[in-house]
Amino acid sequence: xxxxxxxxxxxxxxxxxxxxxxxxxxxxxxxxxxxxxxxxxxxxxxxxxxxxxxxxxxxxxxxxxxxxxxxxxxxxxxxxxxxxxxxxxxxxxxxxxxxxxxxxxxxxxxxxxxxxxxxxxxxxxxxxxxxxxxxxxxxxxxxxxxxxxxxxxxxxxxxxxxxxxxxxxxxxxxxxxx
Amino acid sequence: xxxxxxxxxxxxxxxxxxxxxxxxxxxxxxxxxxxxxxxxxxxxxxxxxxxxxxxxxxxxxxxxxxxxxxxxxxxxxxxxxxxxxxxxxxxxxxxxxxxxxxxxxxxxxxxxxxxxxxxxxxxxxxxxxxxxxxxxxxxxxxxxxxxxxxxxxxxxxxxxxxxxxxxxxxxxxxxxxxxxxxxxxxxxxxxxxxxxxxxxxxxxxxxxxxxxxxxxxxxxxxxxxxxxxxxxxxxxxxxxxxxxxxxxxxxxxxxxxxxxxxxxxxxxxxxxxxxxxxxxxxxxxxxxxxxxxxxxxxxxxxxxxxxxxxxxxxxxxxxxxxxxxxxxxxxxxxxxxxxxxxxxxxxxxxxxxxxxxxxxxxxxxxxxxxx
Numbered sequence: 001x002x003x004x005x006x007x008x009x010x011x012x013x014x015x016x017x018x019x020x021x022x023x024x025x026x027x028x029x030x031x032x033x034x035x036x037x038x039x040x041x042x043x044x045x046x047x048x049x050x051x052x053x054x055x056x057x058x059x060x061x062x063x064x065x066x067x068x069x070x071x072x073x074x075x076x077x078x079x080x081x082x083x084x085x086x087x088x089x090x091x092x093x094x095x096x097x098x099x100x101x102x103x104x105x106x107x108x109x110x111x112x113x114x115x116x117x118x119x120x121x122x123x124x125x126x127x128x129x130x131x132x133x134x135x136x137x138x139x140x141x142x143x144x145x146x147x148x149x150x151x152x153x154x155x156x157x158x159x160x161x162x163x164x165x166x167x168x169x170x171x172x173x174x175x176x177x178x
Numbered sequence: 179x180x181x182x183x184x185x186x187x188x189x190x191x192x193x194x195x196x197x198x199x200x201x202x203x204x205x206x207x208x209x210x211x212x213x214x215x216x217x218x219x220x221x222x223x224x225x226x227x228x229x230x231x232x233x234x235x236x237x238x239x240x241x242x243x244x245x246x247x248x249x250x251x252x253x254x255x256x257x258x259x260x261x262x263x264x265x266x267x268x269x270x271x272x273x274x275x276x277x278x279x280x281x282x283x284x285x286x287x288x289x290x291x292x293x294x295x296x297x298x299x300x301x302x303x304x305x306x307x308x309x310x311x312x313x314x315x316x317x318x319x320x321x322x323x324x325x326x327x328x329x330x331x332x333x334x335x336x337x338x339x340x341x342x343x344x345x346x347x348x349x350x351x352x353x354x355x356x357x358x359x360x361x362x363x364x365x366x367x368x369x370x371x372x373x374x375x376x377x378x379x380x381x382x383x384x385x386x387x388x389x390x391x392x393x394x395x396x397x398x399x400x401x402x403x404x405x406x407x408x409x410x411x412x413x414x415x416x417x418x419x420x421x422x423x424x425x426x427x428x429x430x431x432x433x434x435x436x437x438x439x440x441x442x443x444x445x446x447x448x449x450x451x452x453x454x455x456x457x458x459x460x461x462x463x464x465x466x467x468x469x470x471x472x473x474x475x476x477x478x479x480x481x482x483x484x485x486x487x488x489x490x491x492x493x494x495x496x497x498x499x500x501x502x503x504x505x506x507x508x509x510x511x512x513x514x515x516x517x518x519x520x521x522x523x524x525x526x527x528x529x530x531x532x533x534x535x536x537x538x539x540x541x542x543x544x545x546x547x548x549x
Contacts, residue, residue: 067444079286
C-alpha cells in the first residue's frame with residue numbers, strides 16, 4: 001500500500017512530466033522506472049500482460065480524473081487502438097522534488113514501445129534475477145516476451161534510452177542492465 | 179485448493195507453487211502429461227506450457243487460453259451458474275463459438291503502432307450474444323464471486339492459512355492440530371516440491387478443518403470452526419452506506435457520475451485506513467476483523483495492461499474488427515462494481531461501534547491539494 005494516496009501520485013506524474021503525459025503505457029512505465037530510481041512511491045507492480053503494472057496507480061488515475069485533478073482525453077491512434085492523453089488542471093498537485101521531476105520528464109519523452117521494453121527488462125532483472133548471466137539476459141528475455149515490439153531495432157533504442165536515464169541524477173542507481 | 183484465495187496467500191507468503199498456472203506449467207513440461215504430449219512432437223509439451231505460462235494473449239492461441247473471451251471463462255460461467263443456482267447470467271456459448279472467426283488486427287502501445295497479428299474475432303451476427311456474455315459475466319461478480327458470504331469465507335480461509343503457515347515454518351506444527359505428515363504441513367515445509375503442491379485440493383482442506391478446530395492456536399481454531407459451522411463474520415457494507423449518504427443525482431452526466439464515484443472511493447479508503455489503524459491497536463486476543471476491498475469493471479477497456487488481443491472484437495460492416503466497448507453503448511456505459519466491506523464477528527460490538535464512529539466522523543471535504 002503506497003504511503004501517499006495513489007490519486008495524488010498519479011496526478012503528480014502528469015505535472016512532473018511537464019504538464020502533459022501521453023498514454024497509459026507511458027504512465028505505468030515511467031512510474032515503475034521512477035520508483036526503481038529510488039524516488040519511492042511504494043506502489044506495488046506486478047508483471048501484467050505487457051510489463052510492470054500497478055493496479056493502485058491505474059485506479060488512482062481514474063480517481064484523479066474523476067476529481068478533476070487531471071484531465072483525461074481519449075484519442076484514437078492511427079493503428080486503430082485508443083490511448084489516453086493526461087493534462088494538468090488547476091487542481092493538479094505541485095511537483096515536490098526537482099531531481100525527480102527531471103527524471104520523470106526525461107522518461108516521459110521516451111517512445112512508448114521503447115519505454116515498455118526498458119521497463120520490462122528492468123522488471124525482469126529485479127523480479128526474475130535476469131542479471132545478464134548466461135541464459136538470463138533481461139533484454140533477450142524481454143525480446144522473447146515481446147517479439148513484435150522488440151523487432152525493427154526498437155530493443156536497441158530501448159537500451160539506449162535506458163542508458164540515458166541511468167545517467168541522470170537519482171536517489172538510487174537504476175539496475176546496471178545496459 | 180481454493181485456487182484464487184490460495185494464490186493471494188502464495189503471493190504474500192512467497193509460495194510460488196500456490197499459483198495454479200505455475201503448477202500446470204510444471205506438470206505439462208515434466209510429468210506423464212508431457213509424455214503424452216510428446217507423442218505429437220518432441221517440443222509440443224514445451225509449446226503448450228509456454229501458452230499456459232504466458233498468461234497474456236500475444237497470439238491467437240494465447241487468446242484462446244487467456245483473454246476476456248477465453249475458454250476458461252466460457253467454461254466457468256456456465257459451471258458456476260449451475261453449481262450456485264444463479265438463474266441470471268446465462269450465455270449462448272454455442273452461438274458464440276459458431277461465430278468465431280480469425281482476423282488480422284493492428285497492435286500498438288499508446289499512440290505507437292507495432293504491427294499486425296491474427297486473433298479471434300466474433301462475427302457481426304454474434305454481437306448481441308457477445309453483449310449478453312459481457313454483462314452476464316459481470317453480474318456473476320455481485321451475485322457469486324463478490325457475494326458477501328463468498329468473500330467472508332475467503333477472508334476467513336486466508337486468515338486461517340496466514341496463521342497456519344508461520345506456525346509450521348517456525349517448527350510449531352504440533353500446535354496446528356494437523357499431523358506432521360499432513361499434505362498441508364508437507365507443502366508448507368517444502369513448498370517447491372511439485373508433489374506437495376499437487377497433493378493439495380479442496381477435499382484435503384475440508385478434511386483438515388475438523389483437526390484444525392482442535393488447534394492450540396486460537397485464531398486457527400476459530401477460523402476453522404467458523405468455516406466448518408458456516409458461522410461467517412457479518413458484513414458491514416461501507417460502500418453501500420456511503421452511496422446511500424450520497425445518492426446519485428437524477429440525470430447526472432458521465433462527468434458527475436465519475437466525480438461521485440471518485441469521492442466515494444476516497445471516502446472508502448480513508449475509512450478503511452482509519453479502521454485498520456484502530457483495529458491494529460487492539461490486543462492480539464481481540465476478535466479478528468476482515469477488510470474486503472475489490473473492484474471489477476464490466477469489461478476491461480483497452481488500456482496499458484491489455485493487448486488488443488485481450489479485447490472482444492466484433493467484425494464491423496467495413497471489415498475492420500472493433501472493440502466491443504466502442505460499438506456497444508450498453509457495455510461502454512456499464513460502471514465498475516466496487517466492494518468495500520468490513521466483516522465483523524457477531525459478538526464483536528466494539529469493532530462495529532468503532533467502524534460506525536469512524537464513518538460518522540469521516541464525512542468531510544475530499545481535498546485536492548497535495549499535503
